[in-house]
Amino acid sequence: MRSLRLWVYVLLWASILASVLYPFQSPVRYVPCAVAMVLILQLWILYSTKFKRHAVLPKTSANWALFCYLGLIIITVLLTRKGIAYLGTSLTFFVGYVFMYNFFKDSDNNKFTFVKALHTFGIIFSVLGITFLLIDLNYPPGSAPLQQIFGNVKFGNEIFISSLFHNENLLGTLLMFSIPATLTLYFINKDKGKMRKARYYLMAALLQLVVLWKANGRAALLATGISGAYIASAYARRKAGLIVFITVTLVIALTISLERSSFELITVTRDPGMRGRLIIWVEGIELVKRSPLVGAGLGETKDAIERLLHQPLKVQTMHNSYFRIAVELGIPGLVVYLWFLVAILREGLLKIRRVGYQSNERYLNFAMGLFIGNLIYELLEAPIFGGFSFQSFFLLCIIAMTLSIDGKRNNVNAKKSLFLCKG
Numbered sequence: 001m002r003s004l005r006l007w008v009y010v011l012l013w014a015s016i017l018a019s020v021l022y023p024f025q026s027p028v029r030y031v032p033c034a035v036a037m038v039l040i041l042q043l044w045i046l047y048s049t050k051f052k053r054h055a056v057l058p059k060t061s062a063n064w065a066l067f068c069y070l071g072l073i074i075i076t077v078l079l080t081r082k083g084i085a086y087l088g089t090s091l092t093f094f095v096g097y098v099f100m101y102n103f104f105k106d107s108d109n110n111k112f113t114f115v116k117a118l119h120t121f122g123i124i125f126s127v128l129g130i131t132f133l134l135i136d137l138n139y140p141p142g143s144a145p146l147q148q149i150f151g152n153v154k155f156g157n158e159i160f161i162s163s164l165f166h167n168e169n170l171l172g173t174l175l176m177f178s179i180p181a182t183l184t185l186y187f188i189n190k191d192k193g194k195m196r197k198a199r200y201y202l203m204a205a206l207l208q209l210v211v212l213w214k215a216n217g218r219a220a221l222l223a224t225g226i227s228g229a230y231i232a233s234a235y236a237r238r239k240a241g242l243i244v245f246i247t248v249t250l251v252i253a254l255t256i257s258l259e260r261s262s263f264e265l266i267t268v269t270r271d272p273g274m275r276g277r278l279i280i281w282v283e284g285i286e287l288v289k290r291s292p293l294v295g296a297g298l299g300e301t302k303d304a305i306e307r308l309l310h311q312p313l314k315v316q317t318m319h320n321s322y323f324r325i326a327v328e329l330g331i332p333g334l335v336v337y338l339w340f341l342v343a344i345l346r347e348g349l350l351k352i353r354r355v356g357y358q359s360n361e362r363y364l365n366f367a368m369g370l371f372i373g374n375l376i377y378e379l380l381e382a383p384i385f386g387g388f389s390f391q392s393f394f395l396l397c398i399i400a401m402t403l404s405i406d407g408k409r410n411n412v413n414a415k416k417s418l419f420l421c422k423g
Contacts, residue, residue: 062347065340072333076295083298083328115181119201122178122208129175129211179208283308284327295330 057063077083186201283305287296296304301324306312326334 062343080297118178118181126211
């Protein structure tokens with residue numbers, strides 16, 4: 001058993017390394033998801049045997065929507081016989097969501113451990129990122145020694161760090177989330193009067209932000225917006241701070257969408273202007289009309305539109321996930337997905353209203369801020385459960401943490417009431 005577990009860990013890290021070094025080559029895109037699936041299932045088994053209980057989800061509106069969305073993905077794969085690799089990814093995210101929900105529900109310290117782990121990761125890879133950057137600055141673009149060793153990996157500007165910490169990679173996603181996590185630790189220590197630790201976390205957040213700005217400006221802008229909104233909410237009254245926090249985060253996310261021209265899904269090779277974008281939308285709507293209930297199949301947006309146009313398309317980035325879900329999963333997929341987003345947002349806001357103590361309020365603001373920012377940010381990125389979307393996976397974990405905090409508080413209150421009755 002130990003040797004098997006060791007091989008699982010070795011395969012996991014090897015697949016993560018492969019996805020980091022070659023993030024845009026399809027043969028290795030789904031290897032980390034497959035290995036992560038095995039690892040999460042193993043953790044689930046260990047959890048069940050150690051605590052003598054089964055992992056469950058409460059019957060909330062958001063969780064029903066999650067089940068329906070996963071069911072639609074499975075039905076689409078079976079009917080169209082396309083997107084089998086996405087099915088493995090979807091199952092991985094779903095099992096991870098269930099496991100993380102139960103993991104955070106069992107211990108009051110787990111939410112703190114999760115946020116602190118994000119911070120530790122951010123510090124380690126920020127130092128590595130600065131080291132890579134200093135090495136690369138001494139060489140012309142495309143000829144840095146790290147690029148020669150690991151292959152000519154580049155995306156956007158030809159600097160190795162840009163590929164290493166790109167927001168579509170695991171490392172870039174973790175670094176993007178580690179900045180608000182570090183600010184969460186700053187405010188928690190500030191609340192407790194530990195100013196030396198608080199100053200350390202503040203400087204650490206600035207260091208991570210510098211590295212992320214150099215690696216990927218779009219991810220850094222989102223992290224900056226969430227962090228700025230978080231700071232604004234921390235110094236305002238509770239209700240007013242929450243309103244400021246949500247508003248500023250939405251404005252920043254919307255700014256990113258407009259700046260990147262969120263409606264540019266795919267650019268036609270012969271006509272890269274506005275006319276080309278309109279062609280994509282017109283043909284995409286035509287695809288939805290042809291197959292409104294099932295869709296074109298997972299990952300089939302580009303190929304299906306090419307078949308309609310009878311000409312190749314130049315893929316830049318799969319923008320606007322809502323449009324893509326409608327094309328690939330049909331109208332039911334889009335409706336269920338929006339149902340999940342609205343339900344999870346509503347439940348999270350209700351938890352924030354009910355929680356009355358300061359430390360958990362920090363975690364709730366952190367989780368909901370990331371979620372609200374990503375809600376509009378998905379106009380630019382791959383859809384939830386789609387492709388190699390690490391952002392969606394970690395957001396699901398954070399949402400699971402958010403929805404489990406209120407249950408712990410109710411248990412504590414119940415124990416207090418029982419104690420008072422006995423007294």
